[in-house]
Every structure is written in structure tokens, then in C-alpha cells.
Amino acid sequence: MGNISEFKYWRFCAWNGPVFMFVFIAFWGLMGHNIPPWNPETPAAVVANWFRADANLIRTGMVMGMTFAVCYCVWGLAIGRVMGKIVGKDSLLVDLQVWGAGLTVVPLLVSTSFWLAGAYRPAALPDEILQLLFDWAWLLIDLAYSVTTVQLFAAGVAFLQDKRPVPLVPKWLAWYGIWVGFMFIAECLMPFFKTGAFARDGILNFWIEFSIWFVWAPLLTVYILKAITRLEQEARG
């Protein structure tokens, strides 16, 4: 890469990470009744009435969520650039991470569209249909985990290969990301349980799984931004 001003784009893209997280917690999470989601045993009527009563709040939350879902991919591209400086920009690992980040946008976009659909014309829909939309959105978000696992594994493997005396991204964070990628596999249990630790609102499949991911992302962003600064200084020579 020849142009030193490219680094400001890298930095902008890296900041998309925190933007994504803020939007998702505030708009999808809080406005969308997703922290935690409705317990699966909640009667359809309750979920339906929530769609009807809070329709505009839900619409707002989902509109913001859908608009900013792409930020996750943009963030991943910045990570990919830093990875390229470690394993070479032609490394397959870079592609895997970028694709993983990009594909993660799919379940985010599609599932938020289901909530949005439910909030668009809720009075005309039967309770069970509204319940289905909420259920479907969660099944998609949780079971699409492996696209994010690919991102986590690829990033982890690449960062572990950093031979710098002070690595751009610390090895423990690389290992942590790999661990998170493995942990996501527990989401496979989610469709089988309507209550308890493994349900979509359960201690494992909601609280732990989402927390460990929402710890990884900001930590990685901090190191990516620092790395970009270091790389920029190296380039200036």
C-alpha cells in the first residue's frame, strides 16, 4: 500500500466497531426487547401485544439496527488490513476474517427485518404470527453463529502468528477470540429448549454467549486502533 493517507480510512473503519455495538445495544437490544429476549414460554398474546403497543419504538429500533448492521463488516475490513500486515495481504486468513465479518451482517439485517415486519402492521396479524416473527428472528441470530466463528478463528490464528517483539494484537486476545468462537457452538442447543440455561434467554445461550462477544469486540478495537497508529508510524519511517 503506497498511500499514507489510507490509514485514516483504516481508522474510520475500525471505529465502526464501537458504533455498531452502541447501536445494537441501544436500538436492537433495549428498544427491541432483546436484552434479554422474551422467554420462549411467554404466551403469544403477550408478545403480540408488545408489537402492537410499542410498534413505533420497535420500528425506530429496527430501522437504526438495520442501517448500522453493515458497520460490523466495515469494522471487519479494518481488522483485515491489520491482519494483512502480519500474515501478508494475500493470506487466506484475511479473506476468511473479512467474509466472516461480512456474513455476520446477514443474520443481523435479516432478523431485524422480521421484528420490523412484525411492528409494521401488527393489528392485522394473529398473535401466533407475531410470535413466529420474534422466534424466527432469534433462531436466525443464534444459529448463524458459525459465520462469526469463522471470523473469530481466522483473526485469532493470524494474530497468533505475529512475530513482532510486541505483537500488534496481544496473543491472549487472539486466544480469547478463538475461545469465543468455540463457545458459540453451544447455541446449537437453543432450538431445543424453551426454558432454562440453554433457551434463547438462558444464562448460557444469552447472557454468557453475548457477553463474551461484546467483551471481545471493544478490546479488539482498542488494539486495532493502536496497531493502525503503529503501522502508520512505521510507514512514515
Next chain:
Amino acid sequence: MRLDTGEGVLSLTVPVHAEQDRLPGDPGVWLFITADVFVFGLFFLLFSLGRVAHPALYERSRLVLNPTLGLANTLILLTSSWFMVRAVTAAREGARRRVMRNIALAMAVGSVFAVTKIIEYSAKIHAGITMLSNEFFTYYFVFTGIHFLHYIIGMVVLMICFHKAKTQPIDGNYVVWIESSGCYWHMVDLLWVVLFPMLYLLRAA
């Protein structure tokens, strides 16, 4: 690549059991191990809380389990771990053939775990017991199942260790690798050492 068939002496000057300021193997693996061990700690908590809430159900269900198979699993993993300890010692001495032999033995013994596990699971499933049967069996299948996944990953890691011993020099880098793998395998072992009594042996008074 020429294979080194001799048993060289490694020039590590640090005595093995002196107090050291580093962890065995790669420190990053220890983050993995620690995180896993704490997640299982949460599993143990969930189980204990469930048992407090439904003691009769848990006892009834516990009696369906086969503690002899559980014991067999414990003995298998402990023995496999022991072979890994010997493999690591051999690696520190640069003794390639001994490393390979001990890893092979660790894998051979360890593979029996898969057999007993499959026997155990099939017996349950044939009897109509699945992870959806009741809360005890949810925890039984999920916790031993997740443990089994860890075991499979461990076996793959051991295979990689074996392959590396065969094709690469038994140098400092290899020692870090095999120490890390050994620690992961010991974790698989120790998690089962807790799971076994917790699931199979806690008899209600």
C-alpha cells in the same frame, strides 16, 4: 525431510521442577483453559441449583446412570494424562522416539473413552432417554456432551503433537507446543474427574 531417528539431548538448562516464573506451554492456551474451566464451574453451579430444587427427580435419574462406565472413563482419561506427562518429560530431554511412543499410548488409551461414551449414550437413547427427558438428563447430556467435544478437540491436538514429533525437531518450540497440548489434555481429564462424582455418585440420603 530426513527423520532424526536418534535420541538427542536437549540443551535446556532450566531444571524442570525448579520454581519457574512461566507457565508450562504457551500462556495463551492457559487463558483458554482458564475460561473453559470457569464455564464448567458455572455448569456445576447450574447442576447444584437444579439438584437443590428437584432432589427426588435428580436422584431418580441418577440411578439410571451407569457408574461403572463412569469409573472406566475416569481411569481411561487419568491414564491417558499420565502418558502425556511422560511424553512432555521425554520432549524436554529431546527423546523423539519416547515422545512419539507416549503420545501414541495417550491416544490409544484415550480413544477408548469414545467407545465407552458411545456405548453409554446409545444405551440411554435406546431406553428412550434424551436431553429433553428431564432437567437432570438435560444437564447430563449437555455437560458430558460439551466435555466430549473438548475431548475430541484434545484427541486432534494430540494427533498434531504426534505428527510434529515425527516430522519436526524436538526443539524448544516443540516443547512449548507439547506442554500446551498436555495442559489442555489434563484439563479434559480434570473436568471429567469433577463431572463423574457430581453426576453419578452423589447419592441422596
Next chain:
Amino acid sequence: MSALLRLPATRVWLVLIAAAVLSWTLSENSTAVKVAASAVVLIAALKVRLIVMHFMELRWRPRPWRILFELWILGVMAIILGGYWMTEL
């Protein structure tokens, strides 16, 4: 063979095997069930400690990690025994 027995790892393994078999026996035959079951859990904790300290070699390693794992063993034991004794009341 005797060289094998003198190795710490071998002795540790023997203790572990013996402890595992003992636990199993205790659970099947003992009449003092509560005490026996608690002994089973304590034995498990000791086994875990042996694995961590000797097989994983934490005994000779940095103190913070040793303490962390000792605390984990204590915590797990407290959780399992605590739950067990609470149920019997």
C-alpha cells in the same frame, strides 16, 4: 520398572487411580451416605488438585495462577457440597 514407580508422575497416577476406585466403592456400599457422598466430592477435589499441581505442573509455577486454580477447586467443591447438604435438610 522400579524406576517407573519412583517417578512422581507415576505415584501421582497411582494415587489418582486409587482415589477414583475408592470413590466408586464408597458410593455403592457405604451406609453413611451423606458422609460418603461428601467424601467422594472431597476426593474428587484432591484428584483435581493433583492433576493441576503435578500433571499440569502448576506447583512450580507463578503464584497467581496457582491461587486461581486453588480457588476454583475450592469454589467448585463448595458449590457441589453446598448444594448436596442443602438438599438433605
